[in-house]
Amino acid sequence: MGKLVIVGTVAFDAIETPFGKTDKILGGAATFIGLAASHFGIDAAAVSIVGGDFPQDYLDLLENKNIDISGIEIVKNGKTFFWSGRYHNDMNSRDTLVTELNTLADFNPKVPENYKDAEFVMLGNLHPLVQASVLDQMTTKPKLAVLDTMNYWMDCAWDDLMNVIKRVDVITINDEEARQLTGEYSLVVAARKIHAMGPKYVVIKKGEHGALLFHNNDVFYAPALPLEEVFDPTGAGDTFAGGFTGYLAKTGDISFENMKNAVIYGSTLASFCVEKFGSERMQELSSDEVQKRLMQFKNLTQFEIELS
Amino acid sequence: MGKLVIVGTVAFDAIETPFGKTDKILGGAATFIGLAASHFGIDAAAVSIVGGDFPQDYLDLLENKNIDISGIEIVKNGKTFFWSGRYHNDMNSRDTLVTELNTLADFNPKVPENYKDAEFVMLGNLHPLVQASVLDQMTTKPKLAVLDTMNYWMDCAWDDLMNVIKRVDVITINDEEARQLTGEYSLVVAARKIHAMGPKYVVIKKGEHGALLFHNNDVFYAPALPLEEVFDPTGAGDTFAGGFTGYLAKTGDISFENMKNAVIYGSTLASFCVEKFGSERMQELSSDEVQKRLMQFKNLTQFEIELS
Numbered sequence: 001m002g003k004l005v006i007v008g009t010v011a012f013d014a015i016e017t018p019f020g021k022t023d024k025i026l027g028g029a030a031t032f033i034g035l036a037a038s039h040f041g042i043d044a045a046a047v048s049i050v051g052g053d054f055p056q057d058y059l060d061l062l063e064n065k066n067i068d069i070s071g072i073e074i075v076k077n078g079k080t081f082f083w084s085g086r087y088h089n090d091m092n093s094r095d096t097l098v099t100e101l102n103t104l105a106d107f108n109p110k111v112p113e114n115y116k117d118a119e120f121v122m123l124g125n126l127h128p129l130v131q132a133s134v135l136d137q138m139t140t141k142p143k144l145a146v147l148d149t150m151n152y153w154m155d156c157a158w159d160d161l162m163n164v165i166k167r168v169d170v171i172t173i174n175d176e177e178a179r180q181l182t183g184e185y186s187l188v189v190a191a192r193k194i195h196a197m198g199p200k201y202v203v204i205k206k207g208e209h210g211a212l213l214f215h216n217n218d219v220f221y222a223p224a225l226p227l228e229e230v231f232d233p234t235g236a237g238d239t240f241a242g243g244f245t246g247y248l249a250k251t252g253d254i255s256f257e258n259m260k261n262a263v264i265y266g267s268t269l270a271s272f273c274v275e276k277f278g279s280e281r282m283q284e285l286s287s288d289e290v291q292k293r294l295m296q297f298k299n300l301t302q303f304e305i306e307l308s
Numbered sequence: 309m310g311k312l313v314i315v316g317t318v319a320f321d322a323i324e325t326p327f328g329k330t331d332k333i334l335g336g337a338a339t340f341i342g343l344a345a346s347h348f349g350i351d352a353a354a355v356s357i358v359g360g361d362f363p364q365d366y367l368d369l370l371e372n373k374n375i376d377i378s379g380i381e382i383v384k385n386g387k388t389f390f391w392s393g394r395y396h397n398d399m400n401s402r403d404t405l406v407t408e409l410n411t412l413a414d415f416n417p418k419v420p421e422n423y424k425d426a427e428f429v430m431l432g433n434l435h436p437l438v439q440a441s442v443l444d445q446m447t448t449k450p451k452l453a454v455l456d457t458m459n460y461w462m463d464c465a466w467d468d469l470m471n472v473i474k475r476v477d478v479i480t481i482n483d484e485e486a487r488q489l490t491g492e493y494s495l496v497v498a499a500r501k502i503h504a505m506g507p508k509y510v511v512i513k514k515g516e517h518g519a520l521l522f523h524n525n526d527v528f529y530a531p532a533l534p535l536e537e538v539f540d541p542t543g544a545g546d547t548f549a550g551g552f553t554g555y556l557a558k559t560g561d562i563s564f565e566n567m568k569n570a571v572i573y574g575s576t577l578a579s580f581c582v583e584k585f586g587s588e589r590m591q592e593l594s595s596d597e598v599q600k601r602l603m604q605f606k607n608l609t610q611f612e613i614e615l616s
Contacts, residue, residue: 060331090493149526185398188536209517212534219532221608226520227497294615300529303568307602 008124014084029124032235038065040250047071051078078103140302166198243269316432337432340543346373348558355379359386386411413567419576553579
């Protein structure tokens, strides 16, 4: 069982969907990643920054999930990163209403001493220089570094992004981002080009259409669970990444065959995330529920054809 | 092993894609369905109509694939149905350039006498009254009737479509058509509404995103094989339907578990169809190639998580 370092935002989100809206609730990439990874009984630490306005209750919540929060810096006279967005009717696109960086603007991540030898590192979506700084602080080369990013950094920090991408083993990215990163429409060709940038493993997230895992000429496809409705997709990609990395950290096995299982765990956890606003569903999720849903994923995808 | 009646167009297609264009080549729903079903060594008959301009070579080709063509009416002084279309760069949408109904305008399908007791019927995309006429001609109720249709009939023959849909066991339809048919965005909800229209099994085809099979509360998801490029999607849906129905006719087992296999066979055959123009790839496809690709589908989708 490997230790896991998670870097990412811990934030306030205010969300509007066709089903309703929220006030400021607990959000942020490191929150979703941490809540997902907490299902694997591993030692995980969140590295982030919040302001003095961040409720102790939220910190307690993370700590009660066995997430080490000693790497979450609290800036007493600062404010916590705040994002607000409104989803369109198809839930596949959204408008950002508010982005207040606040303390995040001066975020210098500090990996806790006892996590600098962690075997697993999950770099949540942040400025690529911040992601790189976490890798710089590791005293031993991690067994597996996983990076998530988004189109924003492709637009405004291309060189920094390329520099950190070439240092990681796995990239998780959505289909449109993969196309933007490579200029290729075909995801198969895009994955090959991303391999050439550095990562040996490429995970392309397709939302309701599932996720693809590429490694050289191998490919694995995990569907998303077909749902009556997606209540709120916020955090689903981060939850996927947390489930993926948490499972690998628990098993310590980074073979392609085991990464298939990791993708299924990521998809399973993400399928819960979208059932309620923000991280609400992930805060209350039991391991029994996870096991039942894994069975649904088996029924959804497994078949019995004898090959001659 | 059950006999299979296939009704659908046998046609000329002229296709333009970003990769090139063709003159008039062999196309039509019954052609694609028949070529796919021919991989299962079953007795299958195509019911269709062509003109005197239809080459004997094409008829020979179908017959050499063990497709009974006695139900293909040849109108000596008529012309064969002709469709021409141009695909856009993303290959997900197309413009129809030419539709000449020709002999198809007066098509009265005639099921061969020795196929009127067939256990399996595949109603390819045609006017719903033509599809219903085939069901009317069956002397014994088929074990399984499968229907494919398209949005055009929803626009101009709604009542007739509803009447034939309620008579079939399985409907195959694409995602946009399922949404139009039901007014529901969620495919899970759409499938439930289609169940209520009659079909106990609903297959929703999502192109590059695979296919979903619904039966009451059960659902199965088959991905499409991730491809470097889709050369020409023409006929892929029909090929899927032919593989699906052909496999069920061969095995005679219409349980949900076996339908999962049928969906995989349909997806496997469709993954070949898109590799060349029109039906060209399907005309030359060997069973060795099919077996190899089934193995790819296994590797693509199967995983080994032990559940507690």
